[in-house]
Amino acid sequence: MENSIGLVQTKYLNLDKTIELESGKCLKNIQIAYETYGKLNENKDNVILICHALTADAHAAGYHSENDRKPGWWDAMIGPDKAFDTNKFFVVCSNVLGGCKGTTGPASINPDTNKPYGHDFPVITVEDMVKVEKELIDYLGIKKIITVGGSMGGMQAIEWAIKYPDYVDSVIITASAARLSAQGIAFNAVGRNAIISDPNFNNGDYYEGVHPERGLAIARMVGHITYLSEQAMHNKFGRNFKDKPRFDFDVDFQVESYLEYQGRIFVDRFDANSYLYITKALDYYDPISKYGSLENAFKNTNARFLVITFSTDWLFSTEQAKEVVGALVNINKDVSFVELKSPCGHDAFLIEFENQTKIIKSFLKKCGE
Amino acid sequence: MENSIGLVQTKYLNLDKTIELESGKCLKNIQIAYETYGKLNENKDNVILICHALTADAHAAGYHSENDRKPGWWDAMIGPDKAFDTNKFFVVCSNVLGGCKGTTGPASINPDTNKPYGHDFPVITVEDMVKVEKELIDYLGIKKIITVGGSMGGMQAIEWAIKYPDYVDSVIITASAARLSAQGIAFNAVGRNAIISDPNFNNGDYYEGVHPERGLAIARMVGHITYLSEQAMHNKFGRNFKDKPRFDFDVDFQVESYLEYQGRIFVDRFDANSYLYITKALDYYDPISKYGSLENAFKNTNARFLVITFSTDWLFSTEQAKEVVGALVNINKDVSFVELKSPCGHDAFLIEFENQTKIIKSFLKKCGE
Numbered sequence: 001m002e003n004s005i006g007l008v009q010t011k012y013l014n015l016d017k018t019i020e021l022e023s024g025k026c027l028k029n030i031q032i033a034y035e036t037y038g039k040l041n042e043n044k045d046n047v048i049l050i051c052h053a054l055t056a057d058a059h060a061a062g063y064h065s066e067n068d069r070k071p072g073w074w075d076a077m078i079g080p081d082k083a084f085d086t087n088k089f090f091v092v093c094s095n096v097l098g099g100c101k102g103t104t105g106p107a108s109i110n111p112d113t114n115k116p117y118g119h120d121f122p123v124i125t126v127e128d129m130v131k132v133e134k135e136l137i138d139y140l141g142i143k144k145i146i147t148v149g150g151s152m153g154g155m156q157a158i159e160w161a162i163k164y165p166d167y168v169d170s171v172i173i174t175a176s177a178a179r180l181s182a183q184g185i186a187f188n189a190v191g192r193n194a195i196i197s198d199p200n201f202n203n204g205d206y207y208e209g210v211h212p213e214r215g216l217a218i219a220r221m222v223g224h225i226t227y228l229s230e231q232a233m234h235n236k237f238g239r240n241f242k243d244k245p246r247f248d249f250d251v252d253f254q255v256e257s258y259l260e261y262q263g264r265i266f267v268d269r270f271d272a273n274s275y276l277y278i279t280k281a282l283d284y285y286d287p288i289s290k291y292g293s294l295e296n297a298f299k300n301t302n303a304r305f306l307v308i309t310f311s312t313d314w315l316f317s318t319e320q321a322k323e324v325v326g327a328l329v330n331i332n333k334d335v336s337f338v339e340l341k342s343p344c345g346h347d348a349f350l351i352e353f354e355n356q357t358k359i360i361k362s363f364l365k366k367c368g369e
Numbered sequence: 370m371e372n373s374i375g376l377v378q379t380k381y382l383n384l385d386k387t388i389e390l391e392s393g394k395c396l397k398n399i400q401i402a403y404e405t406y407g408k409l410n411e412n413k414d415n416v417i418l419i420c421h422a423l424t425a426d427a428h429a430a431g432y433h434s435e436n437d438r439k440p441g442w443w444d445a446m447i448g449p450d451k452a453f454d455t456n457k458f459f460v461v462c463s464n465v466l467g468g469c470k471g472t473t474g475p476a477s478i479n480p481d482t483n484k485p486y487g488h489d490f491p492v493i494t495v496e497d498m499v500k501v502e503k504e505l506i507d508y509l510g511i512k513k514i515i516t517v518g519g520s521m522g523g524m525q526a527i528e529w530a531i532k533y534p535d536y537v538d539s540v541i542i543t544a545s546a547a548r549l550s551a552q553g554i555a556f557n558a559v560g561r562n563a564i565i566s567d568p569n570f571n572n573g574d575y576y577e578g579v580h581p582e583r584g585l586a587i588a589r590m591v592g593h594i595t596y597l598s599e600q601a602m603h604n605k606f607g608r609n610f611k612d613k614p615r616f617d618f619d620v621d622f623q624v625e626s627y628l629e630y631q632g633r634i635f636v637d638r639f640d641a642n643s644y645l646y647i648t649k650a651l652d653y654y655d656p657i658s659k660y661g662s663l664e665n666a667f668k669n670t671n672a673r674f675l676v677i678t679f680s681t682d683w684l685f686s687t688e689q690a691k692e693v694v695g696a697l698v699n700i701n702k703d704v705s706f707v708e709l710k711s712p713c714g715h716d717a718f719l720i721e722f723e724n725q726t727k728i729i730k731s732f733l734k735k736c737g738e
Binding site for chain 1: 392394491492548549550551552554555556558559561562563565566567568583584586587590591594597599602603605606607608614616617618621622624625628629632645649652653655658683
């Protein structure tokens, strides 16, 4: 636990109000799972809100117990003297709405039926996720935040600045963009098809039976192809066999073995319905279409922006992120942009800590000054 | 039928010898489906062998009947005055071993059991496909050919030059390479997983019941993502909805509708087992690993090579094809290389006829001179 924030625990906030969603539907009794690291200062203005990507959770840093083998998913970035320095900042991270790690999602109990929502869970959007995060920030009595996110987390960070311009002092997005490409939607669609086609899916109401594990594993395999660059896959596995050519249809190449493994371990920690709902939210998010242009979307923002991309990320490419940068420049907003050279593809935001830390530290120096 | 070779028919050759495969297993009673266009000259040296890609067949040009709505899959390239000019050349195209369009494959009757092979069909390789094509060429009494292929067809064209150097006068490969990338293998692995996970797959022995159609459709969806460039997908569909956001998990975006359609129509024309076997052959082909280097693989070839790539093809990228070009240059073989600018991705070899025709016509002018 050296160099870590140490032992942390997940807390829960239960909202007693009903939240109206983008779809027009409502959700009541929402629970929010969240963690905090560092100390909130007296003015409550040293707050960083970390927004997570597709399959992560509120446990962004530290350890849950002395015996934990692994720390939170962004532990390398959050802690004493790290990019998000817990000696200075009060860092908050919550599980997104629709997730399966403590915040209300399709596997949660529907108070109207006392059974898991399953397919009765309403389709949610990134806007809805942010609306729920705002409830948490209000509960904590905070009125000024820095929003930060990688991948889908970046979309939430952006949405915060658009929707609550008076709250957001700065925005940091990494390996993210204002919207998914057609190709990104296509990959999500294939993943959802694999889940829905699983005979155990049962129209989303599978909680009392066998879960659609094969479908979810296949969706995860598709995902992992898009998280790695072609070069990273080549460097990691090349065309190497696990052993030698098998001349059958079992796992043959190392890259197959990697995907199979990623699929297999994923089903133990993630709910297939959450995968459906969250990828859908990803697909839908599109402030350009909603506001007519990104310039219009960002018109009222008061935040400084830092946009970080990775040279071999083809899921959230530099070109896509430049839409954000270009729009902010066009309307004279404060924006910094860095493309980091990395062979790691989209996963780079979870791997390339050193360069991200340098840039983020320098950007955060100006905060609150 | 204007500007077409006109009415054609598929012919069948039944081999009476047993073919030993790369795996060491044997296949007997192999049937080869093939078509020919144009006239074989007296010297039998005006022959072009077209090798097809993953899901095509022997019907490369012309129409099967007056009422046919669509001609063969490369009709724009094969015919009078076309790239492969049937006024000059005798063009041959056969369905690959393992296919489902007339040549023996997993859906064929196993003479030992009088039932479809199903999962008893042996794993085959590109080398095996070429070995069977050689039987056809021998049967036709031909000793000199030009081999041509796009995508996996290009691998067969290359293998011909390596394996039968005295037979092959020229090689034309388009949107192809000497071997698939790790990423290419990964996509095939996902497709195979979708098929094998389909509850109707039944370990490949599904011919008397319902076929694993959902699995095959999902495999095809994955394939189609890789056939289009990101740019082509953006241009064709962008982030447009089919109608408006549905807020459910039915087909929402136009790109989803496209993939769904491609999956749906594919299952009517293709066998899931053939998809497994042929993608496996694609994964396995690797003359670099087999011969230690491409230079060594090409050492004894006597052919002139033409290598065509497309700028946005990311399944068989220009960089991959340059491995072939570089190796041929290194050992002083005759090779021409053109990268065509195209937004169409891998599919370009089935779309960009004009530029391919110009280059191929010019290359073929020298043949037989």
